[in-house]
Amino acid sequence: xxxxxxxxxxxRKPAARPARHDFDSPQIxxxxxxxxxxEDERDRLxxxxxxxxxxxxxxxxxxxxxxLRTGKGFLDLLKLDFSYRGTQLKAIIQxxxxxxxxxxxxxxxxxxxxxLVEDALRKIAAERRHGYFGQSExxxxxxxxxxxxxxxxxxxxxxxSYQQIMLSLNILARSTIEIxxxxxxxxxxxxxxxxxxxxxxxSREGWLDDPQAKWVAQFHPLVTESIDALTYRQFNYHQxxxxxxxxxxxxxxxxxxxxxxxxxxxxxxxRYSTVKRDSGLLSGYSRERKAIEALxxxxxxxxxxxxxxxxxxxxxxxxxGKLEDVAYTLTASLNxxxxxxxxxxxxxxxxxxxxxxxxxxxx
Numbered sequence: 001x002x003x004x005x006x007x008x009x010x011x012r013k014p015a016a017r018p019a020r021h022d023f024d025s026p027q028i029x030x031x032x033x034x035x036x037x038x039e040d041e042r043d044r045l046x047x048x049x050x051x052x053x054x055x056x057x058x059x060x061x062x063x064x065x066x067x068l069r070t071g072k073g074f075l076d077l078l079k080l081d082f083s084y085r086g087t088q089l090k091a092i093i094q095x096x097x098x099x100x101x102x103x104x105x106x107x108x109x110x111x112x113x114x115x116l117v118e119d120a121l122r123k124i125a126a127e128r129r130h131g132y133f134g135q136s137e138x139x140x141x142x143x144x145x146x147x148x149x150x151x152x153x154x155x156x157x158x159x160x161s162y163q164q165i166m167l168s169l170n171i172l173a174r175s176t177i178e179i180x181x182x183x184x185x186x187x188x189x190x191x192x193x194x195x196x197x198x199x200x201x202x203s204r205e206g207w208l209d210d211p212q213a214k215w216v217a218q219f220h221p222l223v224t225e226s227i228d229a230l231t232y233r234q235f236n237y238h239q240x241x242x243x244x245x246x247x248x249x250x251x252x253x254x255x256x257x258x259x260x261x262x263x264x265x266x267x268x269x270x271r272y273s274t275v276k277r278d279s280g281l282l283s284g285y286s287r288e289r290k291a292i293e294a295l296x297x298x299x300x301x302x303x304x305x306x307x308x309x310x311x312x313x314x315x316x317x318x319x320x321g322k323l324e325d326v327a328y329t330l331t332a333s334l335n336x337x338x339x340x341x342x343x344x345x346x347x348x349x350x351x352x353x354x355x356x357x358x359x360x361x362x363x
Contacts, residue, residue, distance in 0.1 A: 018132040027133040035346035046237030058115040059280025075107035088182040096174030117168040141218035156241035173199040262332040262340040272326040
């Protein structure tokens with residue numbers, strides 16, 4: 001993990017401060033309601049977002065980007081094709097330019113560390129009085145302190161220094177992602193924004209001098225859209241954060257979003273080719289066999305952690321016995337089945353509550 005520079009300045013974009021009533025809006029209230037038994041179980045839950053968590057936006061590792069940088073520290077645009085519910089899309093990521101302590105600058109793509117920070121921010125946003133949804137001004141986000149964010153990451157097994165957290169926040173606030181239809185037509189572009197639309201400290205003190213200073217981060221517009229449209233699902237966030245690899249965490253989120261019909265009698269199929277395309281996490285392997293082994297290991301981890309009961313590998317062979325793809329037939333664990341059913345029920349209750357709120361507003 002690179003140490004962030006003392007000279008790095010936090011982006012401060014002209015965005016409206018959330019009003020007090022935005023922290024109690026109907027949308028954010030539904031976002032932080034979970035169907036669970038007690039506070040201990042609630043502490044383990046968070047929300048995964050349908051489209052936003054299907055975008056391969058953290059696919060490049062720090063090691064891989066170090067090899068791609070030019071002599072002056074530049075990185076090119078990163079372009080990744082993926083599929084979302086049958087629609088072919090392309091993500092175009094512009095890296096963040098961060099000034100180093102010696103005055104030089106380096107480009108960074110958002111990677112695994114930034115994904116963990118974003119997940120932690122969304123968990124904090126699900127806590128009362130921290131998440132907000134704009135009523136007069138569009139946008140959703142979270143109010144937090146660096147101490148709070150560091151404690152949340154450490155609690156989930158990902159301890160970070162304040163300097164490391166600040167680097168990740170700066171990368172999220174400075175990196176831009178565009179999502180468009182993969183035919184390249186500009187008319188098909190439907191989202192372009194920074195990962196964090198804005199980031200600002202409420203305190204005038206230096207962030208290192210006051211880790212308890214309040215910060216406000218505004219989420220990407222697709223996060224706001226998901227909160228408004230109820231296209232999110234509760235899932236076992238604590239279990240997901242405990243996985244040792246980024247690929248296992250990605251698989252856990254995808255299963256939570258797509259294996260909504262999980263039961264003891266149903267299975268779910270995922271193919272190596274699909275995971276490679278949609279996660280972006282297997283493209284760095286020089287040999288296909290190594291990438292498949294990494295996916296095997298990720299599914300084995302999901303079994304060991306209690307997400308899956310079985311993960312049966314079925315090789316798909318072509319002419320002369322050449323391995324063309326691998327299909328995995330997945331059987332959910334009893335715990336995952338129970339969590340999926342709770343998420344389904346919670347979503348039904350949220351839709352009913354939203355309809356009731358809308359009716360009252362129309363009166």
